[in-house]
Amino acid sequence: MAQSSSSFEALLTSLAPQGRTALLPALHAAQETFGYISDQVAAQIGKALGVPLAEVFGVVEFYTLFHRHPVGEVLLHVCNDPACALAGADTVYKQIVFQTAESAAGEGVSTKVRVEKSPCLGLCDHAPAVLVQSLPVKASPAQTWQELVAATATRPLTYVDGDVRLLTALCGRHTTVRLDEYRRHEGYRALEQALQSPPEAVIEEVKASGLVGRGGAAFPTGIKWQSAAQAPGSPKYVVCNADEAEPGAFKDRVLMEDNPHAILEGMLIAAYAIGAAKGYIYIRGEYMLPYRVMQRAVEEAQAAGLLGERILGSDFCFEIEIRRGAGAYICGEETALFESIEGKRGFPRLKPPFPTTHGLFGKPTVINNVETLANVPLILRLGAEEYRRLGTPQSPGPKLFCLSGDVKRPGLYEVPLGVPLRHLIEDLGQGMRNDAPFQAALIGGAAGAFATPEHLDTPLSFEGLRAAGIPLGAGVVTVFDSTRDLRDPLYRLARFFAEESCGKCYPCQIGTQRQLEIMERVLEGRPLPGDWERLQDVGWTMTDASICGLGQTAASAILSAMKHWPELFQPAAERR
Amino acid sequence: MTANLVQFTLDGTPAQAPAGTTILKAAQQLGIAIPTICYHDYCTANALCRICVVEVKGARVLVPACTATVQDGMEIHTQSERVQRARRVILEMLYSTVDLSEAPEIEAMAAAYDVDCQRFPQAEPRRPPLIDDNPMYVRDYAKCILCWRCVQVCAEDAQYTYAINFKGRGYETQISTFYEVPMPESTCVFCGQCIGVCPTGALKFKRQYLLEIGYAIEEILQMTRSERGGRRRRAERSA
Numbered sequence: 001m002a003q004s005s006s007s008f009e010a011l012l013t014s015l016a017p018q019g020r021t022a023l024l025p026a027l028h029a030a031q032e033t034f035g036y037i038s039d040q041v042a043a044q045i046g047k048a049l050g051v052p053l054a055e056v057f058g059v060v061e062f063y064t065l066f067h068r069h070p071v072g073e074v075l076l077h078v079c080n081d082p083a084c085a086l087a088g089a090d091t092v093y094k095q096i097v098f099q100t101a102e103s104a105a106g107e108g109v110s111t112k113v114r115v116e117k118s119p120c121l122g123l124c125d126h127a128p129a130v131l132v133q134s135l136p137v138k139a140s141p142a143q144t145w146q147e148l149v150a151a152t153a154t155r156p157l158t159y160v161d162g163d164v165r166l167l168t169a170l171c172g173r174h175t176t177v178r179l180d181e182y183r184r185h186e187g188y189r190a191l192e193q194a195l196q197s198p199p200e201a202v203i204e205e206v207k208a209s210g211l212v213g214r215g216g217a218a219f220p221t222g223i224k225w226q227s228a229a230q231a232p233g234s235p236k237y238v239v240c241n242a243d244e245a246e247p248g249a250f251k252d253r254v255l256m257e258d259n260p261h262a263i264l265e266g267m268l269i270a271a272y273a274i275g276a277a278k279g280y281i282y283i284r285g286e287y288m289l290p291y292r293v294m295q296r297a298v299e300e301a302q303a304a305g306l307l308g309e310r311i312l313g314s315d316f317c318f319e320i321e322i323r324r325g326a327g328a329y330i331c332g333e334e335t336a337l338f339e340s341i342e343g344k345r346g347f348p349r350l351k352p353p354f355p356t357t358h359g360l361f362g363k364p365t366v367i368n369n370v371e372t373l374a375n376v377p378l379i380l381r382l383g384a385e386e387y388r389r390l391g392t393p394q395s396p397g398p399k400l401f402c403l404s405g406d407v408k409r410p411g412l413y414e415v416p417l418g419v420p421l422r423h424l425i426e427d428l429g430q431g432m433r434n435d436a437p438f439q440a441a442l443i444g445g446a447a448g449a450f451a452t453p454e455h456l457d458t459p460l461s462f463e464g465l466r467a468a469g470i471p472l473g474a475g476v477v478t479v480f481d482s483t484r485d486l487r488d489p490l491y492r493l494a495r496f497f498a499e500e501s502c503g504k505c506y507p508c509q510i511g512t513q514r515q516l517e518i519m520e521r522v523l524e525g526r527p528l529p530g531d532w533e534r535l536q537d538v539g540w541t542m543t544d545a546s547i548c549g550l551g552q553t554a555a556s557a558i559l560s561a562m563k564h565w566p567e568l569f570q571p572a573a574e575r576r
Numbered sequence: 577m578t579a580n581l582v583q584f585t586l587d588g589t590p591a592q593a594p595a596g597t598t599i600l601k602a603a604q605q606l607g608i609a610i611p612t613i614c615y616h617d618y619c620t621a622n623a624l625c626r627i628c629v630v631e632v633k634g635a636r637v638l639v640p641a642c643t644a645t646v647q648d649g650m651e652i653h654t655q656s657e658r659v660q661r662a663r664r665v666i667l668e669m670l671y672s673t674v675d676l677s678e679a680p681e682i683e684a685m686a687a688a689y690d691v692d693c694q695r696f697p698q699a700e701p702r703r704p705p706l707i708d709d710n711p712m713y714v715r716d717y718a719k720c721i722l723c724w725r726c727v728q729v730c731a732e733d734a735q736y737t738y739a740i741n742f743k744g745r746g747y748e749t750q751i752s753t754f755y756e757v758p759m760p761e762s763t764c765v766f767c768g769q770c771i772g773v774c775p776t777g778a779l780k781f782k783r784q785y786l787l788e789i790g791y792a793i794e795e796i797l798q799m800t801r802s803e804r805g806g807r808r809r810r811a812e813r814s815a
Binding site for chain 1: 622623624625626627629637638640643658661662664665666668669670672673695696697698699700721722731738739740741742743744745746747748749752753754755757762763
């Protein structure tokens with residue numbers, strides 16, 4: 001990335017032919033070069049890319065990692081969401097603020113260091129999580145900011161285990177798998193196999209596997225591919241959704257950091273199947289390390305002829321471009337993600353039309369989650385029939401679960417779909433961290449719902465959880481012991497949605513704010529008469545009338561808590 | 577032509593309309609009024625306000641009538657319990673957010689949907705200060721409901737001027753010029769189209785505004801003249 005203003009200008013010149021789609025890359029370069037995006041630089045970018053200045057401003061304002069004013073030489077982000085709160089994130093934040101304010105009085109460093117509260121950083125197994133200059137560190141409440149800066153040299157390592165190790169066979173070994181090693185472990189063999197059969201056969205195999213999307217919506221992958229393959233229009237695109245930002249989720253981060261080529265191989269097979277020549281990987285802005293790892297993997301693949309022209313001697317050509325998000329949970333919504341790649345504010349589009357016919361740049365597009373794509377080489381290597389031996393008939397295959405919160409051993413666990421929740425928490429996670437017993441688990445992240453002790457034997461499958469009224473989502477399990485006041489995570493989730501709502505449709509734009517205000521009263525034990533009905537009305541209106549999945553799930557956890565623990569929403573004096 | 581007609585039911589009545597007709601237009605033709613706020617006949621419909629949502633049998637969530645088109649076999653309910661709840665709550669939330677004193681159409685809707693304008697006590701409203709930075713019009717975003725019409729007519733829906741876009745996001749969203757520069761320093765050509773489509777009086781011609789706050793016509797003419805003079809003097813100075 002650009003280091004000086006002259007190299008920034010050179011970069012801008014090289015981006016100019018791309019036009020508006022290069023807007024986020026240009027703004028990232030400006031932010032890194034100058035520490036902020038001034039009106040002059042924004043105007044320069046707008047002129048170079050042919051974007052109206054007011055719209056450049058609209059984009060700068062939308063993404064929280066872009067700053068209109070200087071932010072200091074050292075920028076720290078402290079996670080503010082439930083799993084890190086359980087581990088003392090508030091203390092870390094206050095400690096750093098106190099320390100910098102105190103030293104500012106003597107040494108004038110206040111302009112040098114800036115600490116911000118951040119939504120989930122995808123480091124829930126290392127709670128409380130901190131990013132220092134976009135790099136992850138494991139924080140403890142006793143650290144100073146100088147110690148945290150020094151700690152970025154080693155990345156926090158995620159504990160990876162499970163009943164099966166297929167997706168994670170090469171994960172959790174504390175190194176990134178390079179291309180040569182990946183190939184020694186049958187890497188890119190599935191691609192070779194795919195290139196020797198017609199695209200329709202590849203799609204049939206994926207359909208036969210029963211794979212459904214692992215990003216949360218659980219749409220059948222093969223049907224999505226088929227629909228894009230059959231859609232008129234060209235070019236077609238494959239997009240890897242690596243905008244992992246669901247509070248409690250870190251599986252895609254681990255897959256990218258540890259075994260990036262499995263994701264590239266999945267994308268290549270998808271591209272061959274639908275007839276795409278260009279792909280994008282959209283990685284959330286907070287994931288600097290995964291971005292670097294994926295960038296290097298793409299370069300390795302290009303050098304080895306696995307990306308580019310005539311791949312593995314076939315007629316198949318495919319290029320991958322990596323894009324960084326810039327701090328917007330909404331961009332994990334597939335159409336908002338397209339808007340972001342196109343250089344716009346991350347507003348979700350109206351559906352229909354769907355991405356398979358009108359996706360990125362209005363063209364037929366397959367967009368799949370990181371974990372979904374990592375399943376693809378596995379399916380082709382094992383064969384659909386063998387793959388289906390894992391899991392349940394309705395939920396075949398392995399699934400990654402991100403376990404965090406009050407368990408002894410938080411980490412990433414790979415299990416066949418259908419194992420009971422109890423197995424994940426008690427056997428794999430080694431049970432509760434403290435002496436206090438299990439109270440609840442938030443399943444599916446902020447957009448999820450609560451499991452109670454009665455749900456411990458519920459199978460972790462799409463149909464099993466659905467029967468219990470809980471979404472499996474992306475596979476997030478955040479555990480709370482009986483000492484925890486659940487109003488705290490509920491309030492944090494309300495704040496998360498109020499901060500992350502894009503503001504496009506009224507139910508979510510206003511509803512997330514009103515929900516937050518009511519939850520603030522609930523947290524303090526002084527709800528007003530009528531707040532219960534207000535929460536229900538706001539929650540159901542968001543669920544029923546919002547444009548996209550963010551608004552439709554913004555009340556999910558709160559409505560679920562109202563069902564399980566209505567007493568939490570009563571005034572403190574009236575409880576018990 | 578019948579090949580292009582689709583059959584559906586609207587509030588229980590069998591009906592037909594040409595394929596591609598929105599539910600909103602199909603209902604209008606049948607004499608059923610569906611309320612709208614952000615929708616404008618000459619602007620791109622974005623289904624933002626969600627007041628026009630209707631219940632379609634089999635659909636997981638409510639459907640916006642302004643953009644969804646009628647389909648064969650569709651069973652549409654424009655006044656179901658779910659629809660009424662969503663409309664009422666959206667209106668109550670709007671009242672808790674913006675100043676709707678100059679939005680008579682929304683006031684009429686509030687009466688029709690049994691809206692409690694004080695439903696959300698202690699709610700933080702959006703009350704940015706009035707912006708009076710040019711001789712042509714004032715911007716009182718405390719009245720802005722973010723219908724996007726002004727942004728759209730300033731851009732591809734009409735003028736291709738691109739003077740305004742958004743600041744912030746979520747509840748904090750506001751309409752703004754590039755880095756909040758005063759309107760005369762933006763690309764605004766003062767065509768007035770944004771004022772023409774504003775449904776809540778957030779954008780208002782300066783003379784109307786000055787009349788409303790009690791100035792006499794003579795005073796207003798005097799003021800705007802001197803402001804225009806001031807602008808000319810500034811231009812001469814910077815030349």
